[in-house]
Amino acid sequence: MSNGNTIIAFFSRRGENLNVGSVEKGSGEIIASMLSGMMGAPGYQIRTENGYPDDLAECNRIAKKELEEGMRPALKDPLPDMDGISNLILVYPNWWGNLPMAVYTFLDSISTDGLSIYPVCTHEDNGLAMTERILAKAYPKADVKKGIALRGSLVQKDPAKAEEELSGYISQSGLKG
Numbered sequence: 178m179s180n181g182n183t184i185i186a187f188f189s190r191r192g193e194n195l196n197v198g199s200v201e202k203g204s205g206e207i208i209a210s211m212l213s214g215m216m217g218a219p220g221y222q223i224r225t226e227n228g229y230p231d232d233l234a235e236c237n238r239i240a241k242k243e244l245e246e247g248m249r250p251a252l253k254d255p256l257p258d259m260d261g262i263s264n265l266i267l268v269y270p271n272w273w274g275n276l277p278m279a280v281y282t283f284l285d286s287i288s289t290d291g292l293s294i295y296p297v298c299t300h301e302d303n304g305l306a307m308t309e310r311i312l313a314k315a316y317p318k319a320d321v322k323k324g325i326a327l328r329g330s331l332v333q334k335d336p337a338k339a340e341e342e343l344s345g346y347i348s349q350s351g352l353k354g
């Protein structure tokens with residue numbers, strides 16, 4: 178089934194991560210392709226000009242600095258065509274209890290007026306944390322829906338289970354009957 182009014186935007190990082198070692202594909206990237214298959218909707222990867230290092234400690238340090246300084250790192254790619262899009266499935270990792278700052282660069286660059294946002298958060302212990310509320314406060318014109326949290330290590334080690342959870346979320350959310 179094709180969903181012309183839905184897009185899946187995702188931020189995800191390859192390299193070393195918590196509880197998974199060094200991965201070829203980040204958990205969010207895996208999830209985004211599962212969602213594209215389920216929804217028949219396009220994906221857009223939120224990438225920054227500078228990228229993030231594979232080394233976890235170094236990435237932690239950069240991400241923390243970006244968060245503390247409220248940075249909006251420049252995006253590498255042109256924005257997706259948002260014409261006619263009413264549903265945004267937003268896939269992001271929990272980074273320090275928040276979203277990667279690049280996700281805000283993306284959201285600041287598009288119109289969120291009347292946009293339904295479905296948060297899909299990967300994490301290693303803290304779930305969605307406050308990210309649904311943070312998003313609702315930052316983008317008051319959007320309708321931020323109840324999100325879903327998935328452990329990145331589950332996505333990497335048991336993708337079938339992760340896909341089952343995602344499928345349940347998509348049905349419950351009303352995105353697809």
Ligand SMILES: Cc1cc2nc3c(=O)[nH]c(=O)nc-3n(C[C@H](O)[C@H](O)[C@H](O)COP(=O)(O)O)c2cc1C
Nearest residue numbers: 189190203204205270273274299300301302303329
């Ligand atoms: C910079 C950074 C900060 C993180 N902070 C948290 C955190 O506060 N809580 C948590 O549960 N997981 C945290 N994680 C783990 C990621 O959320 C988790 O590994 C996620 O699956 C990564 O998604 P990805 O593979 O799509 O990049 C952090 C990871 C990184 C790299």
